[in-house]
Amino acid sequence: MIDDDFVKSLLGGRDFLNLLHQEDCLTLSCDSSHLVSFCEHLRDNETFDLLVDLTAVDHGVDAENRFSVVVHIYSLVHKSYLRIHVDCPDNESPSIPSICGVFPAANWHERETFDMFGIVFDEHPNLKRILMWDEYPYHPLRKEFPLAGIEVPLPAADVSEVTGAAVDPAPMMGGPFVSSGSSRISESEPRAKDESWTEKTEKPV
Amino acid sequence: MSTTVKEVQVGDVGARAEMHADDGKMTLNVGPSHPTTHGVLRLLMELDGDRITRCEPVLGYLHRGDEKIAENMTYNQFVPYTDRLDYLAPLANNVAYAITVEKLAGVQLPERCEAIRVLICEMARISSHLLGMGVFGMDAGAWTPFMYTFTEREKLYTLFEELTGARFTTSYTRIGGVARDIPDGWLPKVEKFVDELPKALDEVEKLLTRNRIFLDRTEGIGTISKEDAIAFGITGPNLRASGVDLDLRKDKPYSGYEKYEFDVPIGTRGDCYDRYLVRIEEVRQSILIIKQVIATMPTGLWYAEDAKKIFAPQKEKIMTSMEELIQNFMIVTEGPQVPPGEVYFEAENPKGALGFYLVSKGGGVPYRLKIRAPSFCNLSILEKLAPGHMLSDITVILGSLDFVMGECDR
Amino acid sequence: MVSDEYGYNSKVEGEVIVTRADAVVNWIRKHSVWPMPMGLACCAIELMASAASRYDISRFGMEVMRFSPRQSDCMIVAGTVTYKMAEVVRRIYDQMGDPKWVVAMGACASTGGMYRSYAVMQGVDNVVPVDVYVSGCPPRPEALLDAMMKLQDKIGREPAVKNLSKTPETAPLS
Numbered sequence: 081m082i083d084d085d086f087v088k089s090l091l092g093g094r095d096f097l098n099l100l101h102q103e104d105c106l107t108l109s110c111d112s113s114h115l116v117s118f119c120e121h122l123r124d125n126e127t128f129d130l131l132v133d134l135t136a137v138d139h140g141v142d143a144e145n146r147f148s149v150v151v152h153i154y155s156l157v158h159k160s161y162l163r164i165h166v167d168c169p170d171n172e173s174p175s176i177p178s179i180c181g182v183f184p185a186a187n188w189h190e191r192e193t194f195d196m197f198g199i200v201f202d203e204h205p206n207l208k209r210i211l212m213w214d215e216y217p218y219h220p221l222r223k224e225f226p227l228a229g230i231e232v233p234l235p236a237a238d239v240s241e242v243t244g245a246a247v248d249p250a251p252m253m254g255g256p257f258v259s260s261g262s263s264r265i266s267e268s269e270p271r272a273k274d275e276s277w278t279e280k281t282e283k284p285v
Numbered sequence: 286m287s288t289t290v291k292e293v294q295v296g297d298v299g300a301r302a303e304m305h306a307d308d309g310k311m312t313l314n315v316g317p318s319h320p321t322t323h324g325v326l327r328l329l330m331e332l333d334g335d336r337i338t339r340c341e342p343v344l345g346y347l348h349r350g351d352e353k354i355a356e357n358m359t360y361n362q363f364v365p366y367t368d369r370l371d372y373l374a375p376l377a378n379n380v381a382y383a384i385t386v387e388k389l390a391g392v393q394l395p396e397r398c399e400a401i402r403v404l405i406c407e408m409a410r411i412s413s414h415l416l417g418m419g420v421f422g423m424d425a426g427a428w429t430p431f432m433y434t435f436t437e438r439e440k441l442y443t444l445f446e447e448l449t450g451a452r453f454t455t456s457y458t459r460i461g462g463v464a465r466d467i468p469d470g471w472l473p474k475v476e477k478f479v480d481e482l483p484k485a486l487d488e489v490e491k492l493l494t495r496n497r498i499f500l501d502r503t504e505g506i507g508t509i510s511k512e513d514a515i516a517f518g519i520t521g522p523n524l525r526a527s528g529v530d531l532d533l534r535k536d537k538p539y540s541g542y543e544k545y546e547f548d549v550p551i552g553t554r555g556d557c558y559d560r561y562l563v564r565i566e567e568v569r570q571s572i573l574i575i576k577q578v579i580a581t582m583p584t585g586l587w588y589a590e591d592a593k594k595i596f597a598p599q600k601e602k603i604m605t606s607m608e609e610l611i612q613n614f615m616i617v618t619e620g621p622q623v624p625p626g627e628v629y630f631e632a633e634n635p636k637g638a639l640g641f642y643l644v645s646k647g648g649g650v651p652y653r654l655k656i657r658a659p660s661f662c663n664l665s666i667l668e669k670l671a672p673g674h675m676l677s678d679i680t681v682i683l684g685s686l687d688f689v690m691g692e693c694d695r
Numbered sequence: 696m697v698s699d700e701y702g703y704n705s706k707v708e709g710e711v712i713v714t715r716a717d718a719v720v721n722w723i724r725k726h727s728v729w730p731m732p733m734g735l736a737c738c739a740i741e742l743m744a745s746a747a748s749r750y751d752i753s754r755f756g757m758e759v760m761r762f763s764p765r766q767s768d769c770m771i772v773a774g775t776v777t778y779k780m781a782e783v784v785r786r787i788y789d790q791m792g793d794p795k796w797v798v799a800m801g802a803c804a805s806t807g808g809m810y811r812s813y814a815v816m817q818g819v820d821n822v823v824p825v826d827v828y829v830s831g832c833p834p835r836p837e838a839l840l841d842a843m844m845k846l847q848d849k850i851g852r853e854p855a856v857k858n859l860s861k862t863p864e865t866a867p868l869s
Contacts, residue, residue, distance in 0.1 A: 103626065103628075104388060104627075104628045104629065104630075105629065107627075129515055129516075130515050130518060130520075130531075131518050132518060132520075132631065132638065132640060132657060132662075133629070133640055133642060133655065133657040135642060135655040135657075137644055137652075137653050138653075150642065150655075152629055152640075152642070152657075156515075156529070156530075156531055156536075159536045159537060160537075161629060163627075163629065183516065183518070184516045184517050184665075184669075185516065185517045185518030185662060185665060187665060188661065188662075188664075188665045192661075196352075209345075210344055210345060211344060211345040211348040211694060211695075211814075212345060212348065212779070212814065213345070213778075213779050220350065220353055220813055220814070221352060221353055225353075225813070226813075227350070227353050227354065227356075227357050227811070227812055227813065228811065228812070228813065229812065229813025229814070230813070234778060234781065234782065235778065235779065235782060236781075236782035236785075239781065239782045239785045239786070239822060242785075243785065243821065243822045243823075245781065245816070245821040245822050247778045247813075248817070249813075250807065250811040250812060250813070250815065250817055251811065251817065252811060257618075258357065258358060258359055258362070258618075258619075258620065258649070258650055316783065317780060317783050318733060318762070318783055318784075318787055319762065324734075324735065324736070324739070325735055325780060325783075345777075345779050346735075346777060346779050346780040346783070347735060347736055347774075347775060347777060347780070348777055348779070348814050349775055349777065349810045349812060349814055349815050350810065350812030350813055350814045350815065353812060353813070354810070354811075354812055365809065366809075369736065369737050372736065372737035372740060373740065416740075431747075432747060432748055435743070435744065435747035435748065435749075436747070436748055436749070438744075439744065439747070439749045442744075452741075452835065453737070453740065453833075454737060454832065454833060690736075691736050691737060
């Protein structure tokens with residue numbers, strides 16, 4: 081049972097942990113240097129042994145701590161989830177230790193987080209891109225990357241030679257119409273955020 | 286002795302083999318386009334004769350950027366994208382996504398809406414498992430069960446079309462309810478379908494379950510132990526076939542599942558045959574649940590009436606009353622207003638536990654939506670599972686894991 | 696073959712029909728189009744449904760869905776083509792023998808569909824030449840069968856005999 085005694089005993093003596101909230105499940109924040117040992121303790125002593133998800137959140141280009149990795153673990157005994165937020169210390173080249181040794185399920189999740197955000201996981205056995213092709217230069221889920229994409233050459237050079245195709249930014253005109261809702265209604269008409277740009281055409285403001 | 290590599294050009298799709306002269310192993314590329322019908326998965330395999338020594342799956346051939354798209358759309362505009370995640374059971378994905386957002390928004394649903402959602406989730410489960418088993422039979426070499434299960438699925442498609450307007454990719458749920466109420470005369474048709482389904486299921490079982498060839502191809506193949514299954518994050522029928530009792534409908538019931546009585550089949554050995562048996566039994570249990578839902582279907586509304594900034598009011602009121610008109614305008618242009626916070630919710634989908642992690646900073650557009658796809662996690666065990674088996678076992682293993690690349694790559 | 700393509704007078708010719716070579720070649724080709732299903736995403740399920748018993752594609756002679764490009768005539772691109780997959784689609788198209796046709800099934804294959812994002816190629820016609828586009832998300836099996844019938848009409852209008860001596864327009868990969 082996840083009750084106050086459980087939370088107290090979990091946090092007791094571990095000053096690298098902070099209780100953030102318990103609205104939908106127990107949410108803690110953990111220091112990146114103690115992550116691996118805490119996960120081992122959770123798996124061996126507290127029956128939290130099913131890693132369900134590992135992902136990251138980009139808090140914006142101007143945020144103080146830009147990237148934070150979010151880990152969700154499930155316990156079959158307590159029948160409840162546990163969420164751990166881990167802030168990445170560096171904003172330019174974020175990296176945290178990998179928990180593949182504790183949970184083998186984390187292997188592919190960490191590869192995906194690296195692919196989408198550029199967060200490096202130390203001592204990961206095979207940190208390669210998994211969803212985009214290996215030579216893709218950008219990390220798509222970062223906030224400054226446009227949805228439409230940036231022009232890069234097609235991964236297979238011979239195909240692009242013959243067909244003339246390239247990875248072009250997708251046309252956003254007529255795209256999802258969303259209103260920003262922050263200013264007066266007359267100024268926040270729903271319009272597609274036309275974000276397609278290349279080196280030749282400037283990004284529209 | 287220097288290593289000589291002899292390149293052999295084989296004209297067939299996806300097979301280019303290089304022979305290593307020193308250790309005799311062959312690299313085989315089962316390319317993204319291949320006869321097993323699970324979608325675009327590429328396997329880089331190293332073979333020692335006919336035995337697999339290394340198998341590395343390459344994903345990403347269907348990565349469409351759903352999570353980035355979600356950051357640019359309102360909550361209701363994203364519902365069609367959830368259809369196309371696990372495109373064999375689109376209604377179940379819709380329900381899981383809607384419940385996630387409703388949890389964060391704090392919306393309480395009326396009982397009829399919850400019962401409708403349980404009904405369509407179970408019908409989606411039947412649809413997905415029927416296709417999974419038909420294709421599994423086809424992977425093992427049997428063509429007929431595929432035809433039988435597809436005939437049953439066509440009947441389901443007709444029912445879905447009457448309810449939602451589309452055969453599949455239904456986009457039926459909205460945040461705060463469902464798109465429209467059940468039409469008159471639909472529930473008796475569903476009841477007739479589930480009354481006739483056990484007969485068709487028996488025919489498929491007669492062809493496969495005690496079939497000597499099928500047993501030889503699936504028993505003892507692809508055995509996943511309990512510890513491995515938990516360590517690799519596997520959920521759903523694959524996990525239950527390995528002997529772990531985890532079913533989110535029983536352990537963390539959502540949308541009124543606690544009102545219905547059903548059993549959860551658990552396997553013993555964790556091989557391909559067990560996974561097949563678990564799925565067949567789950568279809569039978571879904572039939573029971575559907576019968577109970579139809580017998581006890583509550584009356585009432587199919588949407589949350591008090592969710593003022595979240596669910597658009599009814600058309601008659603919009604056309605006649607000013608307040609409802611403005612409400613509808615705000616919800617359609619700015620999106621359902623969800624308070625800031627984060628939530629993680631998993632639903633028991635036919636393929637496993639489909640989870641949505643939603644971070645909202647207020648407003649009608651999510652800040653971050655992570656889709657925890659069951660097929661992504663189920664497939665990660667393939668690297669450990671495949672070595673030691675024969676080459677022809679790979680199709681059977683892939684068929685029994687029952688994954689869908691639309692979900693895996695998002 | 697339509698009646699203006701052949702002449703037949705039983706008293707004169709007996710059991711011989713006089714026609715054009717084009718008409719015969721096209722008639723044979725269009726009634727046994729063997730599709731190569733490039734089933735990538737959700738449209739593949741509708742493709743399988745059109746091959747199943749309710750919307751029988753076998754009535755048109757097209758049930759031979761071999762996954763080998765060497766043995767097929769028509770590539771049905773069913774589903775979203777991402778940039779990572781585009782190379783594979785092109786290579787398989789090149790491995791098909793002439794004459795070959797391409798059907799872009801569904802919104803994603805025709806123009807990128809509702810996925811306007813960094814990873815989706817906006818239409819498979821960026822890498823292969825397409826003959827018939829089918830709209831729908833996914834198109835109903837009847838729509839796909841209608842598209843195959845339009846493809847049959849298109850095949851019927853081809854100058855088959857002249858094409859026999861021509862080199863293919865699209866350069867294959869080396």
